[in-house]
Amino acid sequence: MKKWFMVTVVGKDRPGIVAHISEALYQGGCQLGEASMMRLGGNFTIMLMVEHDTEAKTLSELLEAPADALGLRIHVDEIEGHLHEHLFPDVSVMVHGADRLGIVAQVTHVLAEAGLNILDLESDVAGTEQEPIYIMHVEGVAAKGIETLELALDSLVTEGIEVRLTPIDTMIA
Amino acid sequence: MAVLEILVYPDPRLAHASQSVPAFDKNLHKFIEDLEETMHAGPGGVGIAAPQVDVLQRIVIVDVSGKPKVSSHGRLILINPQIVANGGGLVGREGCMSVPDYTGNVVRAKTIQVVAYDEFGERQEYACEGYEARVIQHEIDHLDGLLFLDRLVSRRRDLFRRKTYA
16 A cells, blocks of 8 residues: 655755655655755755655665765655645745844744744845844744734844735635 | 636646637627636636636636735726736736646736727726736736746745855
8 A cells, every 4th residue: 555755865965866866766666745855054955755555664775775875864754644735825924133042933932822834934044154144934824814923023023033924815817 | 607617737728829709799708607607616716718618719807806905907808818018027926726736936027008808899908917917917828828837936935045245
């Protein structure tokens, strides 16, 4: 019986990793689903849904050769997920400020309390080493409405973090 | 009145260009009724084009009047539409009844000038902006065999980061 697995691959970034990993999975008879790759601090990271009629151990073995050759660490979990279960965000939140401890915790705590379900998050540290700045982009569903989020965020802006909410009005035509 | 079947990507018929409507007759009016009912049958549908229901004719219906805070011309029947002028560019999130379970960012002109015929064959001209302009551009793409998938830009980033700092 076919099952879905979440395969996580992490290692030092270099060209060709996606090609090698996907080739090994293809040769092993795996179907790929949704995936997200990002380069974080010079590291290659990817999470991908893989469907196969095997056990997690077999899937790990399938990826052993490319992992060894490219110096990658592989982690495989059997998951309950399915395809075609997308949720669509109705709000985008851009955050930026001088980098300091606790920005993510403060912002996401306030947003969660005000009903935000985060669907997508990416963040970066930019600026210079002496004066790093933090930038975060979140998309999600505002379960209690966007005005509730706006009200909740008012307190944060005074603490030196700029937060901008933009409604995502998806056009279906 | 009838709800028509919507073609779904990768159906190759969605890539065909549509023909101009030659006659503004009863058959056309009947078809427009069905097309409009089909548009409203799906959740949140604000536009539809004839080729989405396998009729290769240059007919579009747009109605964004149900959206709060959006300026619009109400219900628009656009036959043989042409965009004769456009200005600006905006990134916005789009989905499509012919592409279930996916939405993505597309750049569209912010303002457009549209010349089209109504269902009675009268020439009309509309100046549209923002959301309504986006819907019309999305629908006219259908008449030319294009989907928003053909125009996707990054969903992760609205703008590309600069590589160097001057």
